[in-house]
Amino acid sequence: MNSPSRPRLDSGGKTRIQREKRAEIFEAALDVFAEAGLRGATLDRIASQAGLSKPNVVYYFDSKEAIYRDLLEALLDIWIDPLRQISADGDPVSEILAYVHRKLAMSREMPRESRLFATEMIQNAPRISDVLSGDLKALVDEKAAVIEGWAAEGRIAPVDARHLMFSIWATTQHYADFDVQVRGVLGPDREARRFDEADEFLTAMYTRLLTV
Amino acid sequence: MNSPSRPRLDSGGKTRIQREKRAEIFEAALDVFAEAGLRGATLDRIASQAGLSKPNVVYYFDSKEAIYRDLLEALLDIWIDPLRQISADGDPVSEILAYVHRKLAMSREMPRESRLFATEMIQNAPRISDVLSGDLKALVDEKAAVIEGWAAEGRIAPVDARHLMFSIWATTQHYADFDVQVRGVLGPDREARRFDEADEFLTAMYTRLLTV
DNA sequence: GAGAATCCTGACCATATGGTCAAATATCAA
DNA sequence: TTGATATTTGACCATATGGTCAGGATTCTC
Known part of the structure; x- marks a missing residue:
């Protein structure tokens, strides 16, 4: 019974x-x-x-x-949320940099969540693959249209918005998922500042990439 | 070659x-x-x-x-090898772009290896953490010195060489490790060309980042 | 081609692990 | 307080899995 x-x-x-x-x-x-x-x-x-x-x-x-x-x-909702906050009304470069910032903050503050999704993804995400090609794709399509609209207006440099997102996801989540490697390579004297350095580097990189 | x-x-x-x-x-x-x-x-x-x-x-x-x-x-030796090929004698931007190309090619041709290392790393790499802070760190230090030497000479834009490497590792391996996500977001019409698009995007991004 | 070395396997074992269940205990509305 | 409902657990089970072993089959060396 x-x-x-x-x-x-x-x-x-x-x-x-x-x-x-x-x-x-x-x-x-x-x-x-x-x-x-x-x-x-x-x-x-x-x-x-x-x-x-x-x-x-x-x-x-x-x-x-x-x-x-x-x-x-x-967790999926929480994880995807920063992307929703990109607003078509804001300043293009600031909006994208703010997104990078939010994603990097999540890597710093929610590394367990990042690793959970990374492991699931590496193993082909059998439990969420429908979300990836459904809701997530729809959201990415929407935001990609915004970003490529900005590019078409000449407010940011021309860029493939989807691959831009891949690169933002990859570079920010890297600091959570590959933390051992980052710390090992930076060495004991720099590892404490790794997230601040990352913030500085990524800000510079995406500013340079996007500024007209 | x-x-x-x-x-x-x-x-x-x-x-x-x-x-x-x-x-x-x-x-x-x-x-x-x-x-x-x-x-x-x-x-x-x-x-x-x-x-x-x-x-x-x-x-x-x-x-x-x-x-x-x-x-x-x-596999570790094979995996790290592309980094060894960066030569101080070549043209700075070409050398780094060639490295990006080699890493992206490895993601396309050796996705299993990429996923193996990614999983190990996410789980804190207990079996190779000594290599990360030993041999790999030494090699990265050496190549970082080359890259920052180029920057000091004004041959590339000033950049933190170690975080540049993190970003290259992250963006290239992303296409192997997160393949389901990439395919899901790009959709059926674009997924076949994903590596060509990635190549184009990454070439543009790193060219823009590094060119003085 | 004979003897030694290497290779291979069916049968088996010990343990870890996901999960069940009957019964005991705690909580809460009346 | 009391009875119904929700919570908790020790004991237990079935299966999966890493690994062993004795002995047979194959390959190598001379």
Whole structure:
């Protein structure tokens, strides 16, 4: 027999405890998944990180996969959000630089999320590939039109807006995903300032690329 | 220039059969590790991909870890090699653009290797972190001195050479590691030309960044 | 071509891990 | 307080997986 009344994930009637425990499990799972990937993570480790027993974790999420799936979905919106903030009404170069800034800040402040998405992407993103060619593509198309509109008006240098975005994603996320490499190459004397240096470098690079 | 044939892995065997079988296992393991990571890969899958039995695989490598470790080590040299080819004697902008080209070509032709290193790096590169802060750092230091020498002579625009390298690594490897995302965003009509577009974009970007 | 060395495999083992379940305990609305 | 509901857990199970081993098959050396 199943538990008499298992909480329904999508129901709006979650209890206080459900909200708290699910949030704690998400937090612990983000730690573990970011470090080891879906496959490398174990329920035992997630449970212990969350300070819960394994069956208790399974009580709130039906499976390890479910935790991973729900977590990915919950984070996807947050992750994509900076792109939405690019406004057609602002100053073109400032808007794009502000986007670079926001993305780099996310690498600094949310490295676990960055790694989670990177791992998922490297493994062909089977769980979010529909989003990539659906919602994300639509959003990119919209913003690319804005950017290429600016280029057509001569307000920024002509540029392929989509590859510009790839380069912004790549260069900013690099500092989260490849942190060991960055720190190793910069050495002990410079690693503490790595994000400030990155900010300076990327600002200069994209300013130079975009300024007419 | 580059030899047209793929770089061959020295599997380090003594007998003919050892060399052949170890190379076949490397090839199969690269497939599996790139797709699933160390933890997600199974000996059974590597064996089946190589057309061997599991005990036979273990006969040539003592453990799954050993395959992974040896493979990583064998590929590291190949992976870093393009950087060695930057010559202080060439034309500065051409030298750096040629490096970008070589790195992008590796993303196109060796995506499995790129993903293998990316996964290792994201998981903090416990097996190669000494190389990152040792041999790789030394090589980067050497080439950074060359590049910043060019800048000091006014032959390229002033630039932080190490962050320039990070940006080259990030932007070129992005097309291998995040291939699903690139294809999803570009859509079916453009994905086939993605590497040509990338080449064009990156050439333009780094030309603009470096030209005085 | 014989003996030694190398190669290969089916059967097997120990452990890790995702997940279940009955029953105990805590929480909360009345 | 009380009964219903939600939460928690120890014990347990099935499967996957890394790895072993004895002995048979193949290849190499002379």
